[in-house]
Amino acid sequence: MPKEAIVRTIGLKKTYMLGKIPLPVLKGIDLEILKGEYISIMGPSGSGKTTLFNMIGGLDKPTEGKVYIDEVDVAQLDAYELAWLRCRKIGYIFQTFNLIPVMTALKNIMLPMIFAGLSTDEAMEKARQLLMTVGLGERIHHKPFELSGGQQQRVAIARALANDPAIILADEPTGNLDLRTGKEIIQLLKQMNREKKVSVITATHDLKMLDVSDRVIWVRDGLVERVEDRANLDIKVGEVEGEEGG
Amino acid sequence: MAKKIEKQLSLPFKNAFQMSLRSLKIRFGRSVIVTMSILLGIAFLMSVFSTNAFTRALIEKGPETIRVSLQYNQEELHTRSIWLVSLSLLVCVVGIVNAMLMSVTERSREIGTMKCLGALDRFVMELFLLESLAHGLLGSIVGSVIGVLIMSIVFLIQYGGALLSIFPAGALLRYSVISIILGTALAVIGALYPAYVSARMEPAEAMRREV
Ligand SMILES: Nc1ncnc2c1ncn2[C@@H]1O[C@H](COP(=O)(O)OP(=O)(O)OP(=O)(O)O)[C@@H](O)[C@H]1O
Ligand SMILES: [Mg+2]
Numbered sequence: 307m308p309k310e311a312i313v314r315t316i317g318l319k320k321t322y323m324l325g326k327i328p329l330p331v332l333k334g335i336d337l338e339i340l341k342g343e344y345i346s347i348m349g350p351s352g353s354g355k356t357t358l359f360n361m362i363g364g365l366d367k368p369t370e371g372k373v374y375i376d377e378v379d380v381a382q383l384d385a386y387e388l389a390w391l392r393c394r395k396i397g398y399i400f401q402t403f404n405l406i407p408v409m410t411a412l413k414n415i416m417l418p419m420i421f422a423g424l425s426t427d428e429a430m431e432k433a434r435q436l437l438m439t440v441g442l443g444e445r446i447h448h449k450p451f452e453l454s455g456g457q458q459q460r461v462a463i464a465r466a467l468a469n470d471p472a473i474i475l476a477d478e479p480t481g482n483l484d485l486r487t488g489k490e491i492i493q494l495l496k497q498m499n500r501e502k503k504v505s506v507i508t509a510t511h512d513l514k515m516l517d518v519s520d521r522v523i524w525v526r527d528g529l530v531e532r533v534e535d536r537a538n539l540d541i542k543v544g545e546v547e548g549e550e551g552g
Numbered sequence: 553m554a555k556k557i558e559k560q561l562s563l564p565f566k567n568a569f570q571m572s573l574r575s576l577k578i579r580f581g582r583s584v585i586v587t588m589s590i591l592l593g594i595a596f597l598m599s600v601f602s603t604n605a606f607t608r609a610l611i612e613k614g615p616e617t618i619r620v621s622l623q624y625n626q627e628e629l630h631t632r633s634i635w636l637v638s639l640s641l642l643v644c645v646v647g648i649v650n651a652m653l654m655s656v657t658e659r660s661r662e663i664g665t666m667k668c669l670g671a672l673d674r675f676v677m678e679l680f681l682l683e684s685l686a687h688g689l690l691g692s693i694v695g696s697v698i699g700v701l702i703m704s705i706v707f708l709i710q711y712g713g714a715l716l717s718i719f720p721a722g723a724l725l726r727y728s729v730i731s732i733i734l735g736t737a738l739a740v741i742g743a744l745y746p747a748y749v750s751a752r753m754e755p756a757e758a759m760r761r762e763v
């Protein structure tokens with residue numbers, strides 16, 4: 307039996323208007339991402355990765371084309387269904403962490419569960435467990451500004467996992483982190499992908515991400531340039547890292 | 553084909569209440585500044601109102617000597633008070649609305665993030681309604697008390713005990729109610745408008761929005 311697609315895009319286009327001048331950013335993206343896959347969307351700065359991320363996550367509307375999440379056309383959803391989708395189906399991780407500044411680590415993780423209708427006690431219990439899972443058991447009551455970047459991103463990962471989503475969408479999750487912390491975050495994402503069977507989709511230009519990806523989608527100028535499987539990648543990783551090395 | 557999608561629940565008001573209370577407490581420094589802007593605007597407005605109330609009381613019921621001297625330039629007093637009321641209203645509106653706009657617009661990213669986590673627009677609005685209501689009520693109640701107090705002291709020093717017997721308590725109370733309603737309404741409108749704008753945006757846009 308073929309694996310089910312968790313995300314599908316068909317002829318996805320996005321054009322921003324700069325005043326009266328149209329700026330096409332996505333020019334027709336067709337993708338199929340399977341359940342449980344770890345996908346990296348790679349491409350140079352300005353190629354449209356974040357824009358694609360926003361479309362897949364239901365955070366912005368495409369100009370043309372369709373996005374299907376779990377075979378549901380996102381454009382057909384009303385505000386309540388869209389909120390439900392964002393709350394239950396997708397966990398978001400951002401380059402800038404985007405924790406709610408006035409809430410402790412624990413409260414941040416509880417928030418999506420409160421939105422999902424869990425009681426405070428249930429949410430608190432699960433948030434504690436999640437903080438343990440991401441290795442921050444003792445940082446429960448710290449506010450975001452009292453945590454390092456890496457720790458904030460761990461909280462964000464725990465928060466993304468709060469309602470057991472089918473998809474984790476991560477936009478440059480290591481963009482603001484140093485090399486080692488970045489590696490740890492990538493390992494953590496991979497571990498969640500393996501253990502919880504959650505599909506992970508990252509938009510990134512962090513080459514460290516290549517090691518853990520099942521497939522890499524290369525985007526250039528708003529189009530998919532090529533899609534590579536893990537098997538083909540292994541050969542190239544050395545080269546690419548060689549280019550960067552030093 | 554919408555098979556696996558449900559509708560998001562609306563959270564009970566209690567949740568928004570708890571969350572906004574916590575936000576006020578934790579953002580205490582910021583809350584004080586916002587409340588102070590409201591307080592200043594209303595105190596200024598209320599001091600002008602009080603001056604009017606005292607002057608009228610003196611003209612109508614005050615001792616003969618004071619009455620004569622005041623009536624002498626009543627016309628001038630009248631135009632000056634219209635000017636002052638308009639001016640203080642302007643200061644009040646601009647000050648309060650500006651303070652609220654700034655404090656909510658800088659939280660656009662937070663609103664976008666909340667929507668990513670599954671918040672409904674209504675919940676976001678409730679949150680900001682409660683916060684601005686708290687700022688508005690506190691700022692304008694304290695502000696109008698201060699305005700009345702200062703002007704009472706000024707007039708007492710100037711006209712002495714004669715004022716006590718004709719103290720215009722009714723008029724001052726009416727003016728206070730007007731000021732408190734005005735201050736609270738301005739605070740709520742000033743906060744809800746930008747909150748509404750951010751909540752209605754696509755989350756991606758709200759999170760991008762720079763102040
Ligand atoms: N809201 C917007 N309004 C106008 N132009 C936009 C908007 N968002 C993105 N763009 C433009 O779209 C192009 C692609 O942006 P995008 O953020 O998707 O790139 P990216 O691949 O994520 O880049 P990076 O690796 O630097 O994050 C850029 O040229 C950018 O200026
Ligand atoms: Mg980007």
